[in-house]
Amino acid sequence: MTVPPDRGVSRRSFLKGSAVAGIATTGITAAAHATAPSKPASFGPGEHEIVLLVNGKERKVKVETRTTLLDAVRDGLDLTGAKKICDRGACGGCTMLLDGETITSCLTLAMDAVGHELQTVESLSDGDKVHPLVQNFVHCDAMQCGFCTPGMVMSSLACLQKRGKPTDAQMRHDLSGNLCRCGTYGRVMEAIQRTAVGGGK
Amino acid sequence: MKPFTYVVPQSLAEACEASQKPNTLLKGAGIDLIDRMKERLQTPEQIVNLLPLKDELAGVAVEANGELRIGALTTLTQLEQHQALAAPAFDGLRLATGMTATPQVRNRATVAGNILQFTRCWYVRSEAFHCLHGGRGPTCLAMTGENRYHSVLGWSDCVRVHPSNLAPPLLALDAEYSTRLGDKVRRRKFSELFPADPRAQNPEHTLEAGEIVTAIHVPAQPAGTRSAYCESREKLTFDWATTACAVRLVLAGGVITAANLVLGAVAPVPLPREKASALLVGQKPSAALFAKVAEMAYAGASPLAHNDYKLTIGKAIVRQALDEAVR
Structure with missing residues (x-):
């Protein structure tokens, strides 16, 4: 073919x-916000x-x-x-x-x-080069249908940035706003942990 | 969403002036408002965006008299993480804040927005249903329809529940709120923010059109104050409460000398339960006492066809909140 x-x-x-x-x-x-005169700036509706x-x-x-x-x-x-x-x-x-x-x-x-x-x-990839977190999502097979994945990656990134080496409880907390119908949560947490210890580089 | 004009005020005075225009709505983060606008439940011609006023209206501060001043635009994340809330007296408020919605929502949602949000009743939230509270029909559809998440207490012609997590603990802490309407600045008891008669025709709160909540004030709590907040829900996270209970107790020498018990998610307004609170005063904490208090908290309940489970769970949640407060 x-x-x-x-x-x-x-x-x-x-x-x-x-x-x-x-x-x-x-x-x-x-x-433009900062230089507005005494009258409030107004936009739209167009x-x-x-x-x-x-x-x-x-x-x-x-x-x-x-x-x-x-x-x-x-x-x-x-x-x-x-x-x-x-x-x-x-x-x-x-x-x-x-x-x-x-x-x-x-x-x-x-x-x-x-x-x-x-x-x-999109900030996590540059051509074929991807952020270690993304690499670890692949390595850990942390997705199935992939629809929730971009959101899941961003919550995982915030978790890593905030916590460094997050505990299970911290990961559950930080990912609690992302639903995955395929149930990949466990593997997402593996991907975060692998990134935290320097994997995927 | 219908198109609207978006106004960016530079000061509270400008926001107050702009909000006087007819068919104008005020917006904080807009978590609840944008949702309702997408459903076309709200179709304002003008939105006044309050977020540029964060310097003035956001943040938590401890005043000279020990009072906690919570700016209306403080996000739930900021409130939960503020060190002033680490004291045991504020456990209930802190826990209620952290249980709300999701990290993404708490990072944006404001304290005032949480308190002033519209009910989550699925009939009034859908334009397709001709419900009384939405002004679209002659009767409350939930009363005879799918009502497992609706009121069991304090309802008359509309069985919606008040959805705010923050309102019960703030009532339990005897909070007050400040508003500004035009040039008028007012400060009132937190209980006055909710309608005394929460029938269908009355909105969720008592603010006038264009009135802006500027801050919530929590008085300094006496030594020995403990508080707790517990709720039942169908999921561990990312869910609405099916029942909630906030308590604030003052303990002296092992005896409860003051008590406030407030129920959430079971009535059209957050519901202080004075008689149940009174049972606690002058008593030593015990399982038997807490069971009696839980019964009294739900005394006079009128459950609907699908929500009498709220009485069983709700009483357990009251006992749990009391247990946690004295732990």
């Missing part, structure tokens, strides 16, 4: 192209451009005031690692780090993330 030829326009590249075509010139950044600090880079993205951070990152920036599963903060699939803390990006407005540091699961 040969690999099927490139189908030309994928759904994803189509969406990306249409978003770029519509970018307006008005933008807000963290600085589309406008904001600047998000994503994985260490300033990224412009066009949003409405009602756009969630998850939608802005997935649809606007094409960072589709974080998953939109329940969209109600009830699964943890959309977990990202905002200023180093785990959050459910589906219950956060994109506007609320302006001026804060956002870290997504």
Whole structure:
């Protein structure tokens, strides 16, 4: 069997192209918040451009005031690692780090993330080079269907950053906001432990 | 979500002014509000984002008189981890905070947001159901429908339960709350934040439109104060309470000299149980006493078709909370 030829326009590249075509010139950044006059700054309800600090880079993205951070990152920036599963903060699939803390990006407005540091699961790979934690998820077979995995990885990362060498109880606590229907929790904890002792490098 | 205008105030005064505009809602982290807006239960024309006021309205401080001042925008994670809450008098409040939702939610959710959140009744939370509390129908659908998570006490025409974890321990600690409405600054007993008559037509709280909660005040607790918070739930983590109990006791020479017992998740408001508390005062802790108190805490209960289990579990949770408080 040969690999099927490139189908030309994928759904994803189509969406990306249409978003770029519509970018307006008005933008807000963290600085715009700080320099507002006595009248409060007001945005929307239509589309406008904001600047998000994503994985260490300033990224412009066009949003409405009602756009969630998850939608802005997935649809606007094409960072589709974080998953939109329940969209109600009830699964943890959309977990990202905002200023180093785990959050459910589906219950956060994109506007609320302006001026804060956002870290997504994409920050853990650079081409074929991946973060030891990701390597250990592979080594420990810490996923089955893989849908919860990006969120699980981000909660695991926060756990490691906060605890160094977390205990079982600390891992259970820190992962308690991520649901895995396949039941991979035990192996996720193995992957965290392996990372904590320097494995996967 | 319907489109809205998003206002970024630079000061509390600006937020107060902006909130006077009709069809405006105030937003902290928005954990509950965004959820309701996605369901189209709320369709504001304007949202005033309070998060830029964190310098003014977030953080925990111990005042000169020993009182704990908890800023309205303090996150649950900040509250749980603050060293002021390490004292035994605040065990209940700290545990209740740490049991709420998930790490992701606690990292964002604010103290005021937790207290002011809308009920989780699945009928009123779904636009499809024509329920009385949502103003969409003539009757309470939970009363005769699927009501295993609903009220067993203190209900009249609506059997919703109050979902806040923080409200019962704050009531038990005799907390107060400060608000600002326009230029008016007010400070009241925490119990006044909840409707005395929690029928369907009344909202979960008594705030006026545009009134902003700025802080919660917890008075200095006398020596010998102990507290506890316990709840029953279907999952160990990441779940709502089916019943909850917060207690605050003052012990002197092995005798209970003051007691506050408050139930959560069993009534449309967090429910102080004065008669049960009174049974504790002047007594030495004992299993027999705590069993009597647990019975009194649920005296007069009117369970629905699918939730009489709450009486059995709820009484056990009361006994557990008392046991933990005197341990």
